[in-house]
Amino acid sequence: MFESGNNAALTTRLLARTNKITLTSGLAPKYLQANLIILPSRFASDFLLLCQRNPVPCPLLASSSKPGSATALKSHLPGISDAAIASALDICTDVPLYMVYDDGNLVKSHCSDIANEWTDDHVAFLIGCSYSFEAALTAAGLPPRHTALGRNVPMYSTNIPLCAAGVFTGGTYVVSMRPYRKADIEKVRELTRPYVSTHGEPVAWGWDSVERLGIKDINAPDFGDKPLDLDAADDEIVPVFWGAYVGDRCDGR
Amino acid sequence: MFESGNNAALTTRLLARTNKITLTSGLAPKYLQANLIILPSRFASDFLLLCQRNPVPCPLLASSSKPGSATALKSHLPGISDAAIASALDICTDVPLYMVYDDGNLVKSHCSDIANEWTDDHVAFLIGCSYSFEAALTAAGLPPRHTALGRNVPMYSTNIPLCAAGVFTGGTYVVSMRPYRKADIEKVRELTRPYVSTHGEPVAWGWDSVERLGIKDINAPDFGDKPLDLDAADDEIVPVFWGAYVGDRCDGR
Known part of the structure; x- marks a missing residue:
């Protein structure tokens, strides 16, 4: 790698x-x-x-x-x-x-x-x-939808707390989302699992995880671009969430 | 150490x-x-x-x-x-x-x-x-209450998801709880912060964190002993929560 x-x-x-x-x-x-x-x-x-x-x-x-x-x-x-x-x-x-x-x-x-x-x-x-891991997904025939559409990955603030560290308190996880077929999730998990230095395997997947993460509207990401063609009534294509860099939200003030 | x-x-x-x-x-x-x-x-x-x-x-x-x-x-x-x-x-x-x-x-x-x-x-x-870090708290004049009472530390299941890893999915954090005076929390955080190999500094503190962690009743821990003399109406002595070992709840089946 x-x-x-x-x-x-x-x-x-x-x-x-x-x-x-x-x-x-x-x-x-x-x-x-x-x-x-x-x-x-x-x-x-x-x-x-x-x-x-x-x-x-x-x-x-x-x-x-x-x-x-x-x-x-x-x-x-x-x-x-x-x-x-x-x-x-x-x-x-x-x-x-x-x-x-x-x-x-x-x-x-x-x-x-x-x-x-x-x-x-x-x-x-x-x-x-x-x-770093998106190239591996693409090489395996599972390209992230946002790259196929020429868009940025959608990212969401969640309610999962970051573990506090000194002045850095009260932060929560940001996650990135790539939709996949339910049948491909185990393969997607396996492919991204080795990338421990770049967020690794997903932290959550499936429609029921959206509410669990505290995401109010999957079509209104907090960062990145809107996901296109994503339908919560679709039981076959579901969102898959990876940990994402928290960026400037942890400025220690 | x-x-x-x-x-x-x-x-x-x-x-x-x-x-x-x-x-x-x-x-x-x-x-x-x-x-x-x-x-x-x-x-x-x-x-x-x-x-x-x-x-x-x-x-x-x-x-x-x-x-x-x-x-x-x-x-x-x-x-x-x-x-x-x-x-x-x-x-x-x-x-x-x-x-x-x-x-x-x-x-x-x-x-x-x-x-x-x-x-x-x-x-x-x-x-x-x-x-490992309880000895440091005691040496600094901040002995955990449960040790002073000769009891085990109370521990609680929470709603904070563990990051999935292969067969280990769906787990949540367990936390241990030691009550401290609000005025002592920063000192308690500092004292336990260096113990990165034994859970380190607290992950949450204060009465409002109880609900945020999904703990229904502070007086009914899921593991360990009941905390004595803890009163949610007491604004001076508040619960402080550390990450705790998840134990046999992650058996990978």
Whole structure:
């Protein structure tokens, strides 16, 4: 799953660095994709613990080797060395687009780099992204419907509490949803199970899980795009939910 | 937290081996205490994944080094070698009392050894136990009320789903409860936070968390002893809940 010696990931990062791409879905498919969160160092140990206690929605791949390091990472993947995580990296430029928050308020949206925002007090965290297992589903003949439709995956806030960690309290799981035939669910679970660093197997599936997760309207996701052609009266095609990155909802204030 | 070179843990295990003790609360206080679960090997990889995905209720400390091994363990604690986990161990005799299940049905209760039940197909798992952090609370002048009363900790089934792992689906968190003064909660959180291998800091606290966890009656725990002198009208002393080992409720059938 984690392949080195080939430069597809570096090529993708260089395209992001030079602002040639605005998203990474489908690029460098044999590499792990990551979400990026950057925090002031005073929140770093609590955020690390949040990931450690909630590995399904927050699978921590790597973090800055020390506060202020935007180029050297510490690996949190067993068996993967710090050096193998990424070469010739610059956290401040190598992501296609950034959102900048100040005390929880969005102050810059979709900007192409954060060279002026990064300080010696910042710590970067890379969290596994489900783009990584979608290629495996597609390869097995079970492409996620949203990719077939050229849309983003629908995501929902749920009532499942995240385990508290220091200043990070009161958070709940976010889940991503991909509809599948009931008959394919065990296969879908098996295919995504090995992807422990990128949310792994689903956390819930079936129409009855929608209410259990506290989702009021499956056609009104909280993040991502609306799911098309999904009908709660359809007993054959049902929603399947994976843990998803909690993103900027855990800002520790 | 994990101290070697002293034989209090071995002494305790030898007392259990020779049936001189029936519980371990308060014994070998500088060592990690563990819960034991033994499964047929066909469930081992799914159970390992269950622990990996739910580390707060199921913090995995160690497992049999291979199926059938009752004397050699593989460490799952970062930085702790296999050899440092336990010396001169026999899983079949070194626990004070065992419960034996056959296909989910209890067939032997509170027996003193399992030498006749253990086979080459069994895998033992050791899960962190909250007895480990209770000593730290007591040392800080915040003894858990149940220990002061000479009772077992009350435990409750909740509606918080465990993340599914292979055959282990549909499980929910069990929590243990210790009442504390509202003013002491941040101190209690800090004291137990470092105990990541034995459930760590609380997952919820306060009277409003009782309903949120789906607990119907705080005075009717599902496991352990009733909490005494706990009054929902008391706004000063409130329940504090920790993740707890899910025990025999996850038998993988």
